[in-house]
Amino acid sequence: MTGEVLHWLQALLGSDTPPEELASRYERLGTARAVAHEVLQERIAQLLTDPLKVTVNGIATVDNSPNLTALERRLAQLDTATAPDDPPAVGPATMSVIALHARARR
Template sequence: MDETVRAWLLAQLGPATDPTDLDTRYARLRTARAVALEVLVERRALMLAEPLRVTVDGVVTVDQTNNLTGTERQIAGLADIVGPDETTTVGGDGVPDLVAVPLVPVRRRW
């Protein structure tokens, strides 16, 4: 993984993310977007494994629902982002959304 990809991943996932873990995932998954998606899905699963809201009456309330919502939005937003190691985005049907097509002049028949 080059520095551009690493910087993009850290921008998406936060500076506290372990670079060694990112390198390992990138070697296995081969795209920065796939690495970001896998890390975010794991973070979401960890949030869902714990109670999202804990209240101790009259003392404290801890509410993680906004963190979960933000993570889910970030996961959904990855579909619209082109990673630094990608040239086109791919839609849900597996077909590229953007394709470069050369224009060729048509010969006219008279």
């Protein structure tokens, strides 16, 4: 994994994931996009294991719904983001010139 890929992953996921873990995931999965997808899916799953909102009347309320929404939005944006290890975009096919000739009249 190159430094550029590591910086892209840290910018997308935050710096709380150790670079060694990102590198091992990259070796296993093969692309930065797959690594980011897996990490975001794990974070969403972790949020869903506990209740999203807990209220203790008159004392405190903890609401993780906005966090879940933000992670789901980030996961959706991942499909349109360009990763540094993505293959170069293929441009339009080269055009060929075909000469047209009028047919002889019968």
